[in-house]
Amino acid sequence: MFTGLIQAVGRIASREARGGDLRLGIAVGALRMDDVQLGESIAVSGVCLTVVAFDAEKFFADVSNETLALTTLGSLADGAPVNLERSLRASDHLGGHLVAGHVDGVGAVERIVEDGRSQRWRFAAPKALLRYIAVKGSIAVDGVSLTVNSADDRGFEVNLVPHTVAHTAFAATTAGSPVNLEIDVVARYVERLATTKDWT
Structure with a gap:
């Protein structure tokens, strides 16, 4: 993890x-x-x-x-x-969210817009993943734990602060670049529980 x-x-x-x-x-x-x-x-x-x-x-x-x-x-x-x-050790602080390192799909950067000292990044995502992406929920993009600001039927948007841009590969990423996406692991289990009618 x-x-x-x-x-x-x-x-x-x-x-x-x-x-x-x-x-x-x-x-x-x-x-x-x-x-x-x-x-x-x-x-x-x-x-x-x-x-x-x-x-x-x-x-x-x-x-x-x-x-x-x-x-x-x-x-x-x-x-x-x-x-x-x-990988996470038992004694480490969990500052982001639990990320498995199991990529669910490849998305793409649609646009990058300056927003004060931060940047708003818009990503296109595969349709099969969109149901798991929730506003104020977590998502990993190229392994970076991010908070979803908005989501619709084509993709989602996040805010990147200057520290995140400067200390990740996002500093060299441009519109059109493909990115690895991993949905919040909790969403997988919630769906499994919700769609299974009878465990007995």
């Missing part, structure tokens, strides 16, 4: 075809790596990946064709910036 609070901005360092899928190398930037262990999870722009090799400057993760098809990772070029977050 993750919190959606980005710890560093890294970059795609390498892409190596392996057995029909891909091994990604991620340059970690300022992400703390002193106690990383093989097999632990790191979210890369909202996608939970497993560390299979690492050093002080980068780590490597195998990415399945399913993940490549259902997220933005398959289309990222070498050097592309990515949001990084190591």
Whole structure:
């Protein structure tokens, strides 16, 4: 699990075809790596990946064709910036919301409008996800925990404060860019409970 609070901005360092899928190398930037262990999870722009090799400057993760098809990772070029977050420990503060790192779909930035010192970002979202996106609810966009300001039958809007823009890959994101979307995990369970008529 993750919190959606980005710890560093890294970059795609390498892409190596392996057995029909891909091994990604991620340059970690300022992400703390002193106690990383093989097999632990790191979210890369909202996608939970497993560390299979690492050093002080980068780590490597195998990415399945399913993940490549259902997220933005398959289309990222070498050097592309990515949001990084190591997995949540029991002693950590939960400052964002619970994020699983399981991307539900790919959306796109529709527009970015200056709003005082902040920015209002509008995202298009797949129709199948819109029912789970609620005003004042949480959503993870490229792994960043955000609060929904408005939502309609095509997408949703959030406000980004200067700190969020400056300390995430949003600083290099423009209108038209694809983004990974993960709905609030609570919404999945609420729907399951509401649509199951009889558990006995």
